[in-house]
Amino acid sequence: MARFSLTTPIYYVNAQPHLGHAYTTIVADALARWHRLSGDDVHLLTGTDEHGLKIQQAADAKGVSPLEFADSIAPLFAQAWDKLNIQYDDFIRTTEDRHKRGVAKLLQACYDAGDIELDTYSGLYCVACEAYFTEEEIDNGNCPIHKRPVEHVEEENYFFRLSRFEDRLLKWYADHPNSISPHFRMNEVTSFIKQGLRDFSVSRNSLKWGIPLPWDNSHVAYVWFDALANYITAVGYGTDDAAFEKNWPVSAHLIGKDIIRFHCVYWPAMLMSAGIEPPEHWAVGGWLLVGGEKMSKTAGNVVNPLDLIDEFGVDGFRYYVLSDTQYGNDGDFTYEGLVARYNNDLANNLGNLCSRVTTVVQKKCDGVSAAPRADSPLREHAESAVRDTIEGWNSFQPGKALDATWSLIRATNAFLENHEPWKAEPSAELNAIMGDALEALRIVAILCVPAIPATAQLVWERIGLTGDVSHERIPTSVSWGLYPAGLTVEKGEPLFPRKAK
Numbered sequence: 001m002a003r004f005s006l007t008t009p010i011y012y013v014n015a016q017p018h019l020g021h022a023y024t025t026i027v028a029d030a031l032a033r034w035h036r037l038s039g040d041d042v043h044l045l046t047g048t049d050e051h052g053l054k055i056q057q058a059a060d061a062k063g064v065s066p067l068e069f070a071d072s073i074a075p076l077f078a079q080a081w082d083k084l085n086i087q088y089d090d091f092i093r094t095t096e097d098r099h100k101r102g103v104a105k106l107l108q109a110c111y112d113a114g115d116i117e118l119d120t121y122s123g124l125y126c127v128a129c130e131a132y133f134t135e136e137e138i139d140n141g142n143c144p145i146h147k148r149p150v151e152h153v154e155e156e157n158y159f160f161r162l163s164r165f166e167d168r169l170l171k172w173y174a175d176h177p178n179s180i181s182p183h184f185r186m187n188e189v190t191s192f193i194k195q196g197l198r199d200f201s202v203s204r205n206s207l208k209w210g211i212p213l214p215w216d217n218s219h220v221a222y223v224w225f226d227a228l229a230n231y232i233t234a235v236g237y238g239t240d241d242a243a244f245e246k247n248w249p250v251s252a253h254l255i256g257k258d259i260i261r262f263h264c265v266y267w268p269a270m271l272m273s274a275g276i277e278p279p280e281h282w283a284v285g286g287w288l289l290v291g292g293e294k295m296s297k298t299a300g301n302v303v304n305p306l307d308l309i310d311e312f313g314v315d316g317f318r319y320y321v322l323s324d325t326q327y328g329n330d331g332d333f334t335y336e337g338l339v340a341r342y343n344n345d346l347a348n349n350l351g352n353l354c355s356r357v358t359t360v361v362q363k364k365c366d367g368v369s370a371a372p373r374a375d376s377p378l379r380e381h382a383e384s385a386v387r388d389t390i391e392g393w394n395s396f397q398p399g400k401a402l403d404a405t406w407s408l409i410r411a412t413n414a415f416l417e418n419h420e421p422w423k424a425e426p427s428a429e430l431n432a433i434m435g436d437a438l439e440a441l442r443i444v445a446i447l448c449v450p451a452i453p454a455t456a457q458l459v460w461e462r463i464g465l466t467g468d469v470s471h472e473r474i475p476t477s478v479s480w481g482l483y484p485a486g487l488t489v490e491k492g493e494p495l496f497p498r499k500a501k
């Protein structure tokens with residue numbers, strides 16, 4: 001069984017989960033479900049990032065300790081993921097003991113390798129990013145991402161000698177040319193490295209809320225050093241060597257484009273320093289914009305995903321997030337766009353197909369299925385939809401995968417419109433037409449599992465199939481002709497009632 005392990009970024013607990021966090025997490029969950037469906041041994045890791053100045057300040061504003069503050073927010077992420085039907089295998093909090101032990105081990109390994117040294121730093125800092133900027137990078141005294149003033153900071157810090165890793169990183173990327181998707185992000189990373197890398201500070205002595213350096217506990221680890229390490233501490237680094245050996249390197253880190261330098265430059269260099277293999281892949285997503293701006297607490301344009309599930313259902317919301325934006329590009333979240341996707345793709349296409357097929361079988365075929373024909377005109381559509389769906393999910397492109405799945409839904413609707421079985425009298429030919437349509441729906445149900453798992457199960461049961469559809473296997477279960485004759489087909493309520501515009 002092939003192993004497929006996947007991570008989301010760990011989210012800062014200074015804010016409640018919002019649509020931007022949900023976006024990355026839903027993409028990760030859908031990919032994980034796809035790989036489970038493909039028979040892989042899947043591990044999906046998510047969690048929360050709980051140290052650093054940003055969290056300290058948020059706790060101070062509330063008049064509670066940082067840990068109390070983190071304890072009050074971290075469960076909101078776990079609850080949101082449960083509500084969104086995210087099947088994560090592990091949820092790491094950076095305040096956990098397993099994480100602290102692993103971070104100490106990683107720091108010590110880099111220190112022992114001679115890649116961490118004491119120096120004085122003076123520069124411009126954005127607390128929202130928890131990162132330093134150069135004069136050229138800032139915009140009129142403001143952080144280019146958060147548009148808020150950066151602060152002048154001067155302190156004695158331990159530095160990670162990133163500048164020593166330029167050649168090693170470039171060589172590694174040259175040897176692993178497909179390790180970053182979409183491909184243009186690889187060019188961005190390598191040209192950034194080629195411009196010359198600056199050392200970065202890995203400790204703070206003005207701050208208490210963090211993990212102490214093992215050799216100098218007057219400093220705590222810089223929050224990004226601490227946070228990135230979650231990917232290895234969660235799988236046993238520093239606590240369980242055998243588990244770590246088995247589970248590292250990770251198959252893919254899913255990240256937003258805002259954190260690409262940390263993940264694709266700092267992180268592999270930190271790992272190389274400690275003698276650990278870099279990750280196999282980084283899948284970099286764009287931003288979901290609201291009114292043209294990245295959604296963030298700082299920008300004040302936050303959309304709460306849980307409000308949207310009340311209105312569109314978990315699957316309605318998941319489908320929108322996965323299909324409306326091609327992963328890698330920026331997407332624009334609009335309420336109208338959500339309603340339009342829901343009505344077109346879910347109510348009019350999938351919902352309508354399911355309702356037409358089950359209604360005709362009930363009315364004209366005594367509610368009992370016929371087997372599909374081997375030479376059905378739908379067969380070719382099904383085979384190309386399967387091929388392209390596989391290709392889409394395997395290349396971290398949920399939008400493309402869903403387009404391909406929906407091409408089969410559209411072809412089946414067109415096939416029915418062409419034959420108008422609702423007008424025909426019962427006959428062997430009518431049964432055969434409906435057998436073809438039921439088979440297409442069976443294949444669609446399996447292909448929909450990653451995006452809309454609850455609906456996929458519902459369709460599965462409506463067409464008389466039993467068991468858990470997510471236990472089907474790609475590609476064997478989606479070959480044409482497996483739907484059996486003689487099953488009882490049920491009509492049921494509309495899957496996606498239309499929304500008023």
Ligand code: MSP
Nearest residue numbers: 009010011012020049227228255256287288294295
């Ligand atoms: N804690 C760090 C990540 C450490 S990972 C070792 C962090 N946290 S965050 O909560 O601010 O955001 C994490 C990620 O959430 C972003 O990098 C991005 O992947 C995702 N998103 C947050 N807002 C987003 C949008 N508006 N749109 C798309 N993704 C967004 O950075």
